[in-house]
Amino acid sequence: MTRGDATRDSSALFVWGSLALFGLVIFTVGAFHEPWRDEADTWLATRDLPLLGLRDYARHVGTPALIFLVSMPLAKSGLPYQSFQLLGGAFALASAYLILRYAPFHRAARLGLIFSFFLSYEYSVIVRSYGLSLLLFVAALASVGRQESAGDRTYEPTAWTFALLALLANTNAHSLVLSGAALLALCGWPPRKSAWITVAGIAVALYQLVPPPDPQLAGGLTFRPQMVLSSTQNAFFPGHGLTSAPWSALAIGLVAAVGWRVRDHLPSLVLLVLGFLGLWCVYAFVYTGNFRHWGFLAMALVGSLWLCGPRRGPQWSQWALAVLVAGALVNHVQFAARHWWMDVREPYSMGRAMAHAIAELPELPIAAHLAPMCEPVLVDLPVRQFWYPGIRELGSYMKFDTEYSRGLDVSYADALERARAHFRGREFLFLTSERLAGLSLVAEAVGAVGIEDENYFLYRIDASDSTASSP
Numbered sequence: 067m068t069r070g071d072a073t074r075d076s077s078a079l080f081v082w083g084s085l086a087l088f089g090l091v092i093f094t095v096g097a098f099h100e101p102w103r104d105e106a107d108t109w110l111a112t113r114d115l116p117l118l119g120l121r122d123y124a125r126h127v128g129t130p131a132l133i134f135l136v137s138m139p140l141a142k143s144g145l146p147y148q149s150f151q152l153l154g155g156a157f158a159l160a161s162a163y164l165i166l167r168y169a170p171f172h173r174a175a176r177l178g179l180i181f182s183f184f185l186s187y188e189y190s191v192i193v194r195s196y197g198l199s200l201l202l203f204v205a206a207l208a209s210v211g212r213q214e215s216a217g218d219r220t221y222e223p224t225a226w227t228f229a230l231l232a233l234l235a236n237t238n239a240h241s242l243v244l245s246g247a248a249l250l251a252l253c254g255w256p257p258r259k260s261a262w263i264t265v266a267g268i269a270v271a272l273y274q275l276v277p278p279p280d281p282q283l284a285g286g287l288t289f290r291p292q293m294v295l296s297s298t299q300n301a302f303f304p305g306h307g308l309t310s311a312p313w314s315a316l317a318i319g320l321v322a323a324v325g326w327r328v329r330d331h332l333p334s335l336v337l338l339v340l341g342f343l344g345l346w347c348v349y350a351f352v353y354t355g356n357f358r359h360w361g362f363l364a365m366a367l368v369g370s371l372w373l374c375g376p377r378r379g380p381q382w383s384q385w386a387l388a389v390l391v392a393g394a395l396v397n398h399v400q401f402a403a404r405h406w407w408m409d410v411r412e413p414y415s416m417g418r419a420m421a422h423a424i425a426e427l428p429e430l431p432i433a434a435h436l437a438p439m440c441e442p443v444l445v446d447l448p449v450r451q452f453w454y455p456g457i458r459e460l461g462s463y464m465k466f467d468t469e470y471s472r473g474l475d476v477s478y479a480d481a482l483e484r485a486r487a488h489f490r491g492r493e494f495l496f497l498t499s500e501r502l503a504g505l506s507l508v509a510e511a512v513g514a515v516g517i518e519d520e521n522y523f524l525y526r527i528d529a530s531d532s533t534a535s536s537p
């Protein structure tokens with residue numbers, strides 16, 4: 067891999083000292099973090115899916131399978147979920163190192179980036195494919211060779227650059243958009259020969275995302291123009307509601323300032339414009355998403371500035387950009403710190419607490435409804451499955467097909483009757499995420515702060531129990 071140009075103040079003390087502090091934060095918070103259903107589903111699918119079933123699963127869940135392949139050795143070897151937590155932390159630690167060592171930004175900006183909400187919490191403490199996306203994107207940026215020539219810089223992407231972008235395309239749908247934008251920004255014309263590596267990677271990702279005949283979501287596209295503003299605001303100034311006029315204005319101002327800064331550097335401008343347009347289309351037409359998805363706008367903007375590097379310009383424009391970037395980074399760090407503190411002090415999900423309660427009880431079969439809310443409990447139990455009344459199947463991870471979607475509409479009363487019929491009068495436990503009347507409660511775990519619908523109630527069911535009342 068060709069090393070990018072490190073800024074002149076990237077001393078070993080700064081890099082390793084900052085990295086040590088970053089690692090201390092994310093691994094300490096991670097030790098307290100309780101996985102929620104999205105994290106649990108990735109781990110359970112990796113653990114219980116056969117290798118040959120990955121492509122069909124990827125079609126249904128709407129994400130390429132790279133994260134499952136990377137984590138499969140951990141899950142298949144019988145290691146606990148905590149190994150997945152450590153893997154996510156390792157991805158973030160590697161990303162932080164590359165930023166500290168190679169990003170062509172001021173030292174304070176690099177510190178702000180690694181302690182931003184996305185890198186120090188959403189893509190590290192919470193473990194999904196997005197941390198791997200960030201690592202691959204930053205590594206691709208760091209692999210771009212740079213040379214000074216007559217006061218300007220020329221950029222030479224390497225085969226490593228395009229190979230990393232090919233892998234990036236296979237982490238999730240949003241990364242596929244970002245990979246495509248980066249490919250068009252860096253391939254040149256006529257296209258570099260090694261650019262075909264990324265083209266092949268994108269083709270593999272698209273093959274995995276061919277819609278199945280029984281999709282989870284049916285119907286046409288819906289245009290939600292408000293998501294353009296909401297996603298942009300929360301990518302750069304999170305923590306102020308979905309849309310707030312002053313914060314949205316600041317976010318748009320930041321994007322405009324970066325656009326002005328890179329206007330005469332074609333690769334940076336292409337990455338910024340195509341990255342934002344592609345991601346905005348995803349948010350507005352396909353899936354509105356949340357913080358973890360909106361962070362890809364921040365990746366596109368930082369990547370654009372990274373490729374552009376230090377450039378001369380009017381003093382006023384440099385100061386305007388510096389003030390907006392500083393404001394965004396300060397906002398990000400304080401938002402991240404609030405989440406660190408919350409996750410250490412309060413339970414993010416009550417799945418782990420309920421798993422500990424179940425472990426103390428005599429072993430009985432468990433029916434769980436609603437399925438996605440209940441699956442985090444499985445992560446901290448010995449390898450086992452729940453019977454899901456919504457789909458009338460024994461399982462662990464969610465299948466995200468049409469039958470799964472229909473199962474979410476099954477009432478608790480109907481789910482209990484289905485479970486009674488399945489177990490044919492045998493004693494069993496009924497796990498729910500809402501309190502029900504008329505049943506024998508044997509355990510509860512309430513108080514989730516991060517994911518508020520992941521509180522749990524466990525009931526013992528036998529033939530003499532009355533049916534449940536709908537909550």
